[in-house]
Amino acid sequence: MLDLAAGGGRHARLAQGRGYRVTAVDLDISAASAIPGIEAIAHDLESGAPWPFTDASFEGIIVTNYLWRPLMPSLPGLLAPGGALLYETFARGHERFGKPSNPAFLLRPGELLECVRGRLRVVAYEELEIAEPRPAKVQRIAAVAE
Numbered sequence: 520m521l522d523l524a525a526g527g528g529r530h531a532r533l534a535q536g537r538g539y540r541v542t543a544v545d546l547d548i549s550a551a552s553a554i555p556g557i558e559a560i561a562h563d564l565e566s567g568a569p570w571p572f573t574d575a576s577f578e579g580i581i582v583t584n585y586l587w588r589p590l591m592p593s594l595p596g597l598l599a600p601g602g603a604l605l606y607e608t609f610a611r612g613h614e615r616f617g618k619p620s621n622p623a624f625l626l627r628p629g630e631l632l633e634c635v636r637g638r639l640r641v642v643a644y645e646e647l648e649i650a651e652p653r654p655a656k657v658q659r660i661a662a663v664a665e
C-alpha cells in the first residue's frame with residue numbers, strides 16, 4: 520500500500536493495522552518514520568524526480584488532501600492488478616470554506632474521474648460538501664486496476 524503525501528501517517532497506520540505492507544512518501548517523514556513497520560521515504564513529489572522505489576506494484580494507493588496534477592497520470596500504472604486507488608482532496612467550491620483556495624490545489628468538476636478514465640474501473644465517486652471533520656468541498660474516488 521502506498522500512501523502518497525502521507526503527512527502524519529494516519530492512513531498508513533490504518534492500512535498497516537489491516538495487514539498491508541505500507542510505504543509512506545512525503546517531503547517530511549518525521550511522523551511516518553516513527554510508525555513501526557512502515558517504510559517511510561522522504562521525497563519531493565513535485566520535483567519531477569523518478570519515483571523513489573523501483574519495480575513498484577502496489578495493492579493500493581491512498582492520496583488525501585494533496586494535489587499535484589503532474590503526478591496523477593502515473594498513479595494507475597503503479598497499481599497491481601486488482602489494486603485500488605483511493606483519492607480524496609479538495610475541489611472547486613472549497614474556497615468559501617477557507618484554504619486551500621488556490622485553483623492549483625482544487626480539483627475541477629469531474630477531474631478524478633478524468634484521471635482514471637479508460638485505465639481503472641470506478642467503484643465509487645463523489646463530489647460533495649462534507650461537514651466533518653470540518654466543512655469542505657471534496658471529490659473522492661475508489662477505482663480498481665483490472
Ligand SMILES: C[S@@+](CC[C@H](N)C(=O)[O-])C[C@H]1O[C@@H](n2cnc3c(N)ncnc32)[C@H](O)[C@@H]1O
Nearest residue numbers: 524525526545546547562563564565583584585
Ligand atoms: C494536508 S497534508 C495531508 C496529509 C495526509 N495525506 C492526510 O490527509 O492526513 C499534505 C501533505 O503533503 C505533503 N507535501 C506537500 N508538498 C509535498 C511535496 N512536494 N512532496 C511530498 N510531499 C509533499 C506535506 O508535507 C503534507 O504532509
